[in-house]
Amino acid sequence: MDSPAKTNLYGLDRPALEAWSEAREQPRFRAGQIYRWMYGRQRLDPNEWTDLPGALRERIVAEHVVETGQLAERLEASDGTIKYRVELPGSGSVESVYMVQDERVTLCISSQVGCALGCDFCMTARMGLVRHLTAGEILGQAAMIRDDRGLHERPFNIVFMGMGEPLHNYDAVLSAVRTLTDPEGFGLSRKRITVSTVGLVPAIDKLAAEPVRPRLAVSLNATTDEQRDALMPVNRRYPLAVLRESLRRYAQHTGDTFTFEYVMLAGVNDSDDDVRRLARLAHGLPVKINLIPFNEVPGELPYRSPSRDRVFAVRDALLGRNVRTSIRWSRGADARAACGQLALESGKHKPKREASS
Numbered sequence: 001m002d003s004p005a006k007t008n009l010y011g012l013d014r015p016a017l018e019a020w021s022e023a024r025e026q027p028r029f030r031a032g033q034i035y036r037w038m039y040g041r042q043r044l045d046p047n048e049w050t051d052l053p054g055a056l057r058e059r060i061v062a063e064h065v066v067e068t069g070q071l072a073e074r075l076e077a078s079d080g081t082i083k084y085r086v087e088l089p090g091s092g093s094v095e096s097v098y099m100v101q102d103e104r105v106t107l108c109i110s111s112q113v114g115c116a117l118g119c120d121f122c123m124t125a126r127m128g129l130v131r132h133l134t135a136g137e138i139l140g141q142a143a144m145i146r147d148d149r150g151l152h153e154r155p156f157n158i159v160f161m162g163m164g165e166p167l168h169n170y171d172a173v174l175s176a177v178r179t180l181t182d183p184e185g186f187g188l189s190r191k192r193i194t195v196s197t198v199g200l201v202p203a204i205d206k207l208a209a210e211p212v213r214p215r216l217a218v219s220l221n222a223t224t225d226e227q228r229d230a231l232m233p234v235n236r237r238y239p240l241a242v243l244r245e246s247l248r249r250y251a252q253h254t255g256d257t258f259t260f261e262y263v264m265l266a267g268v269n270d271s272d273d274d275v276r277r278l279a280r281l282a283h284g285l286p287v288k289i290n291l292i293p294f295n296e297v298p299g300e301l302p303y304r305s306p307s308r309d310r311v312f313a314v315r316d317a318l319l320g321r322n323v324r325t326s327i328r329w330s331r332g333a334d335a336r337a338a339c340g341q342l343a344l345e346s347g348k349h350k351p352k353r354e355a356s357s
């Protein structure tokens, strides 16, 4: 059994490993060796790190664990989507999802246990924020699914659209992004990584200055402040005009395009007036809209998904207004697809308020 005093090496990025090496009077290149074993080759047993001196390997085993977490539950849907519940090395569990569509593999990963943002249509919101994940716990989800699905030779996409608001856990998420994009780490192109935010304006400004930036997606879901205040409390702090202005700055500074994610709620945000206002919000921005018909959780959340005809009509109306738009149909509908559902059902995280209101 490992001593509880051992600290986890998994998740340390290059600068942290360099500091670790220096503190042990090791040459700087040791950091690169350990980095390549953990993230590039995904070998987590220090006894296998054969280019390290034996004494150092023994010391690592004595002082550290190298752990990503454990796949605690695995639900496979009929469309090939797999939803995982991951027990974290720290405490608690999160959800991660493997999706494949037209040969394109996407992993949806979590950045927090629970979430503090309180969006009204979200199951994860019911936990409140339990804690931020470490960079290692974030990377560990990708590493575990990569192993489980045998993705070592195959490029995949990562979307931070699981549990939590990634920009609320900014430092750990950006550290993970750097390791995911490092050619000696996971080696993914930055264009394969998308961070989805409710619109934390100071963090969007900060992200614009990052040398390694993921793609940005903004979870919009409403076309008036009144509507958005009710659905997403964050809007009271950063109303639509402020958010839109920060996105204009972001696009201007970075030259990047971004997406508006728009969860469609029948009778709430899918009217013809919403279409007109949505087109106006998109106007002049390098943005594409992803329409996401709501994933119903009967008995838990009061919202409904619009009919397929309505979803197509909204898409066509936006395209008719020259707004780049696509529909993202829910994947894994028969695998508790609503984010947070699996973790809540595991009984490890009690809802902070009663499910029925």
Ligand code: SF4
Pocket: 114, 115, 116, 117, 118, 119, 122, 123, 124, 125, 162, 163, 164, 165, 198
């Ligand atoms: S939708 Fe995202 S940001 Fe909003 S409460 Fe859920 S996890 Fe948090």
